Amino acid sequence: MREKKRVFVRGIGSYLPDRVLTNGDMEKIVDTSDEWIVSRTGIRERHIAAANQVTSDLAVEAATAAMNNAGIGVGEVDAIIVTTVTPDVAFPATACFVQQKLGMGNCPCMDMEAGCSGVIYGLELAAGLVQWGRYRNILLVAADKLSSVTDWTDRSTCVLLADGASGFIVGGEGEGAAAELLGNHIAADGSGAEFLWMPAGGSRLPATETTVVERQHFLKMNGKEVFKRAVKGMAAAVDQLFSNCQVTADQMRLFIPHQANLRIIEAIAEYLNLPLERFWTVLQRTGNTSSASVGIAWDDAARKGQLQRGDLLTLVAFGAGLTSGAALLRWMR
Numbered sequence: 001m002r003e004k005k006r007v008f009v010r011g012i013g014s015y016l017p018d019r020v021l022t023n024g025d026m027e028k029i030v031d032t033s034d035e036w037i038v039s040r041t042g043i044r045e046r047h048i049a050a051a052n053q054v055t056s057d058l059a060v061e062a063a064t065a066a067m068n069n070a071g072i073g074v075g076e077v078d079a080i081i082v083t084t085v086t087p088d089v090a091f092p093a094t095a096c097f098v099q100q101k102l103g104m105g106n107c108p109c110m111d112m113e114a115g116c117s118g119v120i121y122g123l124e125l126a127a128g129l130v131q132w133g134r135y136r137n138i139l140l141v142a143a144d145k146l147s148s149v150t151d152w153t154d155r156s157t158c159v160l161l162a163d164g165a166s167g168f169i170v171g172g173e174g175e176g177a178a179a180e181l182l183g184n185h186i187a188a189d190g191s192g193a194e195f196l197w198m199p200a201g202g203s204r205l206p207a208t209e210t211t212v213v214e215r216q217h218f219l220k221m222n223g224k225e226v227f228k229r230a231v232k233g234m235a236a237a238v239d240q241l242f243s244n245c246q247v248t249a250d251q252m253r254l255f256i257p258h259q260a261n262l263r264i265i266e267a268i269a270e271y272l273n274l275p276l277e278r279f280w281t282v283l284q285r286t287g288n289t290s291s292a293s294v295g296i297a298w299d300d301a302a303r304k305g306q307l308q309r310g311d312l313l314t315l316v317a318f319g320a321g322l323t324s325g326a327a328l329l330r331w332m333r
């Protein structure tokens with residue numbers, strides 16, 4: 001058997017659209033208040049893409065930032081993976097549009113749908129391709145334009161959701177890399193698939209006038225159930241990862257959790273018996289950016305000097321599916 005290659009995140013980048021909607025702006029759209037949103041979620045503002053900016057446009061911004069950060073050009077990328085729940089179109093894959101917009105050559109392009117666990121699922125797939133030895137640099141982009149599936153009349157969801165993208169170059173070359181991937185764990189609980197979903201537009205409920213009138217082409221969520229399962233799912237993912245990698249929570253310099261709700265993050269911190277300061281949060285100004293969220297938070301922590309060479313960090317996420325996952329990395333810069 002060939003020895004497994006080490007896997008590195010050679011570069012990381014993120015993108016948030018320019019337009020900001022504050023909680024004050026949300027008060028003008030639905031019957032809500034800044035006080036309710038902040039106390040229930042921690043969110044104060046979110047970025048919303050322009051009407052003509054589609055998911056692949058967000059992805060291209062983050063991809064370009066990640067390639068620059070890794071110091072590589074488009075010619076060195078040999079596969080593109082996009083994780084998203086808001087593809088440009090039902091088919092073909094959004095990764096194909098990213099390739100087209102980046103003016104890249106003939107590399108394989110694929111999409112992966114793992115809800116807000118997109119980065120961690122994407123790392124698993126990218127790492128596998130790198131370890132297999134046939135791919136040197138995978139462009140992994142997690143991008144979502146949740147505003148395109150947001151029901152702006154539903155106050156229980158529209159205050160949470162936002163747009164953004166994060167990108168990574170995953171490869172086998174450690175020289176100059178941002179981090180080494182030391183372990184990864186992903187899981188899913190399909191019994192909760194209908195707790196967070198978009199009911200219509202697929203083969204189960206194709207688009208009709210009725211589905212439009214009934215507002216079935218928007219994200220629907222059972223908030224209470226998702227909240228409970230998010231805490232359980234993320235706690236289980238971290239436990240499994242740490243057991244696999246033989247590490248403990250107090251060895252982590254930083255946790256980078258999915259940025260959905262500060263109360264969910266507080267519950268995980270309490271479960272792990274760690275102070276909240278060990279959990280990097282950006283949700284206050286980004287809202288829930290779905291697939292992109294973990295990467296946006298990670299990039300932010302790195303740019304703000306929160307990671308020193310040799311630090312261990314854990315990414316942990318939860319999302320539609322219901323998916324969950326956690327990744328262990330060592331910062332190398």
Ligand SMILES: CC(C)(COP(=O)(O)OP(=O)(O)OC[C@H]1O[C@@H](n2cnc3c(N)ncnc32)[C@H](O)[C@@H]1OP(=O)(O)O)[C@@H](O)C(=O)NCCC(=O)NCCS
Nearest residue numbers: 032033036040116155156159223224226227260261318319
């Ligand atoms: C959505 C969420 C914030 C709601 O918080 P909650 O404390 O569970 O609130 P509830 O659902 O019990 O609603 C309480 C009340 O607030 C109301 N409410 C809901 N959204 C509101 C809003 N934006 N502004 C004001 N009131 C609102 C509800 O209508 C309800 O009123 P009622 O008691 O008169 O029926 C919470 O369930 C949550 O964060 N869930 C997880 C969501 C998530 O992170 N999803 C993404 C995972 S990837």
